[in-house]
Amino acid sequence: MAEQTRRLVLGGATTGVVGRCRDFTRKALADWQWPGEAESVEDVLLLVSEVVTNACLHAGGPRELVLRHTPERLRVEVSDDSPEVPRRRPPGDRALPGGHGLIVLERLARGWGAVPAPDGRPGKTVWLEVPVRGGPRDVR
Helix, strand or coil: CCCEEEEEECCCCCCCHHHHHHHHHHHHHHHCCCCCCHHHHHHHHHHHHHHHHHHHHHCCCEEEEEEEECCCEEEEEEEECCCCCCCCCCCCCCCCCCCCHHHHHHHHCCEEEEEECHHHCCCEEEEEEEECCCCCCCCC
């Protein structure tokens, strides 16, 4: 199977965008017959929620969500107009909301990062990868 790609153009919207991205991702995973238990799907949806929420809170809203599926992995990409790369906040009160999203990414994703937008455009793409459970590169 070759890579399968789904793209959702968001245009910097912030209202209702997290739910739209979760629904879009849930549908793609169902169409691709994402293997594993319901927990695996919920982990992916949580990761999508985190990166999209970060784009809403810190980058003026996401421009686009791209999902790339291969037999080995799912790659999630969220593009926005801010050049600021996500980084962990200093440790604070764990009982307070906020500041935990990157910890979630580090624990649930195989890897994540950010790359500048291509062609000199403003912004960046934050990406994360999740191995397909039972796939050739599943190291859980």
